[in-house]
Amino acid sequence: MTGTFVGMPAFPEAARAALADTQLRHNLAHATATIRGKRAAVVGEVEDWESLRLAGAAVKDRALRDLDQQLVTLEEQLTARGATVHWARDAAEANAIVADVARAHAVEEVVKVKSMVTQEIGLNEALEAEGIAAWETDLAELIVQLGEDLPSHILVPAIHRNRAEIRDIFRRRMATAGRPAPADLTDEPAVLAAAAREHLREKFLRAKMAVSGANFAVADTGTLVVVESEGNGRMCLTLPEVLVSVVGIEKVVPTWAELDPLLRLLPRSSTGERMNPYTSTWSGVTPGDGPQEVHVVLLDNGRSRALADDVGRQALRCIRCSACLNVCPVYERTGGHAYGSVYPGPIGAILNPLLKGTGVDEQTDALPYASSLCGACFEACPVRIDIPEVLVELRSQVVDSHREDRVPKPETAAMRGAGWMFGDAARWARLGRVSGLVGRVLGRVGGRAGPGGRRTLSRLPGPAAAWTDARDLPAPPRESFRAWWRRTDGRLDEEDQGR
Amino acid sequence: MRVALMVTCVNDAMFPGTGAAVVRLLRRLGVEVDFPEAQTCCGQPMVNTGYLDEAVPAVRSFVSAFEGYDAIVTPSGSCAGSARHQHGLVARRSGDAALGMAVAEVSPRTYELSEFLVDVLGVTDVGAYFPHRVTYHPTCHSLRMLGVGDRPQRLLSAVRGLQLTELPAADQCCGFGGTFALKNTDTSVAMGADKARHVAQTGAEVLVAGDNSCLMHVGGLLSRQRSGIRVMHLAEVLAATEDER
Ligand code: SF4
Numbered sequence: 001m002t003g004t005f006v007g008m009p010a011f012p013e014a015a016r017a018a019l020a021d022t023q024l025r026h027n028l029a030h031a032t033a034t035i036r037g038k039r040a041a042v043v044g045e046v047e048d049w050e051s052l053r054l055a056g057a058a059v060k061d062r063a064l065r066d067l068d069q070q071l072v073t074l075e076e077q078l079t080a081r082g083a084t085v086h087w088a089r090d091a092a093e094a095n096a097i098v099a100d101v102a103r104a105h106a107v108e109e110v111v112k113v114k115s116m117v118t119q120e121i122g123l124n125e126a127l128e129a130e131g132i133a134a135w136e137t138d139l140a141e142l143i144v145q146l147g148e149d150l151p152s153h154i155l156v157p158a159i160h161r162n163r164a165e166i167r168d169i170f171r172r173r174m175a176t177a178g179r180p181a182p183a184d185l186t187d188e189p190a191v192l193a194a195a196a197r198e199h200l201r202e203k204f205l206r207a208k209m210a211v212s213g214a215n216f217a218v219a220d221t222g223t224l225v226v227v228e229s230e231g232n233g234r235m236c237l238t239l240p241e242v243l244v245s246v247v248g249i250e251k252v253v254p255t256w257a258e259l260d261p262l263l264r265l266l267p268r269s270s271t272g273e274r275m276n277p278y279t280s281t282w283s284g285v286t287p288g289d290g291p292q293e294v295h296v297v298l299l300d301n302g303r304s305r306a307l308a309d310d311v312g313r314q315a316l317r318c319i320r321c322s323a324c325l326n327v328c329p330v331y332e333r334t335g336g337h338a339y340g341s342v343y344p345g346p347i348g349a350i351l352n353p354l355l356k357g358t359g360v361d362e363q364t365d366a367l368p369y370a371s372s373l374c375g376a377c378f379e380a381c382p383v384r385i386d387i388p389e390v391l392v393e394l395r396s397q398v399v400d401s402h403r404e405d406r407v408p409k410p411e412t413a414a415m416r417g418a419g420w421m422f423g424d425a426a427r428w429a430r431l432g433r434v435s436g437l438v439g440r441v442l443g444r445v446g447g448r449a450g451p452g453g454r455r456t457l458s459r460l461p462g463p464a465a466a467w468t469d470a471r472d473l474p475a476p477p478r479e480s481f482r483a484w485w486r487r488t489d490g491r492l493d494e495e496d497q498g499r
Numbered sequence: 500m501r502v503a504l505m506v507t508c509v510n511d512a513m514f515p516g517t518g519a520a521v522v523r524l525l526r527r528l529g530v531e532v533d534f535p536e537a538q539t540c541c542g543q544p545m546v547n548t549g550y551l552d553e554a555v556p557a558v559r560s561f562v563s564a565f566e567g568y569d570a571i572v573t574p575s576g577s578c579a580g581s582a583r584h585q586h587g588l589v590a591r592r593s594g595d596a597a598l599g600m601a602v603a604e605v606s607p608r609t610y611e612l613s614e615f616l617v618d619v620l621g622v623t624d625v626g627a628y629f630p631h632r633v634t635y636h637p638t639c640h641s642l643r644m645l646g647v648g649d650r651p652q653r654l655l656s657a658v659r660g661l662q663l664t665e666l667p668a669a670d671q672c673c674g675f676g677g678t679f680a681l682k683n684t685d686t687s688v689a690m691g692a693d694k695a696r697h698v699a700q701t702g703a704e705v706l707v708a709g710d711n712s713c714l715m716h717v718g719g720l721l722s723r724q725r726s727g728i729r730v731m732h733l734a735e736v737l738a739a740t741e742d743e744r
């Protein structure tokens with residue numbers, strides 16, 4: 001049984017706990033800096049990265065523009081090649097379809113290819129409730145699953161763990177899930193990987209059914225594509241008799257040829273490799289070779305809601321490379337769990353509200369604010385999703401969904417007040433005079449002198465305490481700029497400036 | 500050329516010296532600069548917190564204050580970015596077509612200080628003298644929203660006596676982020692603390708940037724640590740001359 005994000009506190013509070021965990025911050029800073037460096041190096045090798053980005057974005061946009069038609073084509077092609085296509089509106093429908101297939105074959109366990117979408121719908125938990133064990137076969141996912149933990153990164157779900165922690169998890173938990181860890185297990189990466197390999201091999205050879213997602217689904221050829229680094233996915237896709245693939249409807253790519261820019265953008269952006277080690281593609285059933293029964297579950301689960309959002313729609317271009325997580329200064333310090341979702345980081349901050357809607361729960365509404373809007377994510381995104389733009393749009397949707405609240409938040413009152421004040425320079429100037437008065441008093445008696453001579457304040461009451469708990473604040477000047485300009489027409493020298 | 504100073508609400512209320520420095524600097528370069536008193540705020544605090552309706556009055560007062568000028572100069576990458584990239588959005592939301600047209604007129608003529616000096620006036624040596632060891636933090640909105648590139652560093656490199664030292668991880672956000680600094684205080688402070696640590700590593704006496712809000716945040720942390728490192732706006736460094744010393 002894995003943990004669950006349900007009932008986690010909203011971002012500011014969850015982040016506070018994560019920030020206090022120095023081991024976690026160290027692990028994250030180290031891991032993200034390493035991936036950032038690798039990515040920057042291989043992206044720099046590409047002659048015209050920007051036009052590749054534009055090409056990638058254009059392919060996904062074209063697919064999204066007539067998504068309904070693309071999906072119908074995909075279904076026709078898959079069916080023609082012997083796959084069974086199912087449509088699922090939400091998580092419950094998708095989980096039920098997978099469970100039905102498992103029951104029809106009387107299997108008690110399935111092996112899984114690493115897949116974001118099955119995490120999104122809570123498939124493992126749903127199968128467990130039916131008495132079916134779902135085994136993750138990706139190394140990092142295995143660590144998360146055995147540790148009864150939650151994933152904290154799209155690509156490296158166990159990024160928050162270090163080697164020593166992983167050895168402990170393997171030692172404690174492997175035996176309960178199958179082949180135990182060897183007695184002489186060390187925290188050498190190669191030794192840990194070898195233990196996982198032995199443990200998993202047993203499962204691959206035994207399993208009758210596998211569950212996967214897909215990185216891409218090519219409409220015109222009816223082809224599903226999985227890219228991975230370890231080859232465990234390929235084992236799952238070829239060894240068992242039955243294969244069920246759960247695919248978000250936004251994964252469609254219109255033609256085989258259009259995979260080209262995406263397959264070039266993805267590995268460089270995600271693992272910092274020129275090419276990913278394993279790319280598997282399959283179309284339905286090949287008699288006598290690989291799974292002889294193939295099901296494809298096309299999942300909506302909020303995607304059509306996102307598609308209807310003029311600004312937010314671009315988030316469906318996401319190819320889940322995780323580049324935005326690795327460059328995000330907020331993610332680097334808080335880690336993924338604080339976002340309360342399998343989609344953390346900048347993309348999670350927009351995707352979760354787009355899929356679930358704003359104004360529904362506090363946890364989701366906090367996500368668009370979990371960013372300083374620095375723009376590093378947009379710069380890194382291989383399909384040019386303007387995440388800061390979508391964040392601001394979603395913030396406005398959060399605000400709008402609370403406009404009718406009977407008791408407005410203090411923030412709302414403050415923003416209304418500011419809007420009123422900034423609508424008229426005379427009102428704003430009056431506030432400046434009050435502040436100047438405060439500055440004159442403080443200049444005599446308050447604060448302490450900082451470098452450069454200006455007075456600084458270290459303890460303010462009320463909401464301003466959120467600032468001065470950790471930061472000093474310069475005392476207001478004796479005179480605002482506007483008052484100085486009035487008095488001197490901008491002709492006097494700076495010493496007269498009150499700073 | 501009719502040039503207006505958009506001082507920004509933060510500078511007006513908290514950092515008048517920055518506005519005065521822009522005025523002195525531009526006069527020294529032969530540019531007469533006006534301060535239209537009808538100006539208030541670019542509206543960014545409201546827009547970035549999601550209060551688009553509440554930003555409409557600020558955008559209205561912005562266009563009415565600055566209509567008719569050839570150039571509007573501001574000592575803030577963030578506010579220039581807001582004028583250029585957000586005012587259109589606010590105007591559309593208001594449904595007022597006349598406001599939309601006024602924004603389309605005014606916003607493309609809004610320049611951040613280093614853009615105005617390098618691109619419009621065509622100068623990189625502004626005749627400044629500042630004999631100190633300085634490090635420069637490129638604020639996110641200057642860097643990514645406006646794309647000012649290395650213009651500020653070029654201007655600083657031409658200042659006599661100034662020793663520019665490189666800031667490690669310079670392009671990482673300082674964590675200010677407007678209301679982010681209050682809504683997600685802990686994360687904001689964690690980011691700022693790393694920035695302050697990097698600044699201290701350079702051995703610089705002064706941290707310079709093109710946005711006083713970011714400097715207020717990092718400077719507040721440096722001051723709390725009693726680091727002795729001063730923060731100064733780019734405009735103040737560029738306005739400094741030998742006569743004053
Ligand atoms: S939003 Fe862009 S950068 Fe982030 S995971 Fe998706 S494709 Fe990658």
